[in-house]
Amino acid sequence: MPIAFHGSKTERDVLSTYVKLVRASETVTAATHRHLADKKLTISQFGVLETLYHLGPLCQAEVARKNLKSTANMTTVVDNLEKRGLVERVRSSEDRRYITLHLTEAGFQLIKEIFPAHVQGLVKGFSVLTAEEQQQLGMLCKKLGMNQ
Amino acid sequence: MPIAFHGSKTERDVLSTYVKLVRASETVTAATHRHLADKKLTISQFGVLETLYHLGPLCQAEVARKNLKSTANMTTVVDNLEKRGLVERVRSSEDRRYITLHLTEAGFQLIKEIFPAHVQGLVKGFSVLTAEEQQQLGMLCKKLGMNQ
DNA sequence: CTATATTAGTTTGATATTTAATGATTCGAT
């Protein structure tokens, strides 16, 4: 017995918009990260490498915040990147609670090599929208993301 | 040594829009699903219950498709829902490859109880946008999601 | 100064998630 949702129009509209938002995000993400499999990188690992590539050495908690992840999760992801020799952990001498993450030479070369394809994938994924529509989408998403 | 990204304007704009899209999706999702912790439900478990609640009994592969997940993942999530007595697996007699998922009475009561709060959370999350902006956002996301 | 609070990182325990391989079943084309 299917139970159709009989909320108000506002509620039905919000549900519909929400589903579209999540699907758009996940569809574009899946498509643009598909090429990462070739390099045996997960999306999370790519996120860490990209963060360090563009922002330079950062402590784990900061990388976690930028990637919307917990510090516990960051421990695991960094463990796996470290095993592969793509990042290095450096304990800070000023404040010994902090561990600064650095790209190794191998990590730097890898992210430098794959980042352009990532950007091209995004450009292709967003090409169904005009520049103006993309700008509009960004503005609306920014409002949503800043909330809470 | 931070490496600023020096792509074309198009590339920089796409990257910026993409980050906002993902953040919007994850921010709204996290906020609206926070109350699930009270019921010891994960987001994925909620997704399955909600799908069955609104569409009626479905086979696992169908539920997986609607939630953008793999069938292997669905096996795990359903295992955990079944352990708690919230769903039942029924092997189809017509085509014995299929397993139809049914909400149990307990599962039905649970999703019926928590769904309104879920919708209210979404309404609140989206309230930073006008109805027209939400409609616009949905339209743009739909285009993105349909691609690939 | 000392007690308390806060912050960074880890560990543990549980669930999620994917890919690849496998078994069971059905479909389809010859």
Add this chain to the structure above:
DNA sequence: ATCGAATCATTAAATATCAAACTAATATAG
């Protein structure tokens, strides 16, 4: 009628993910 392709579900192995509890280090209030 049968062989091969396709589909559904499961398993295995690896990684991800979070909350909660914990350690270590620093900051702050009294």
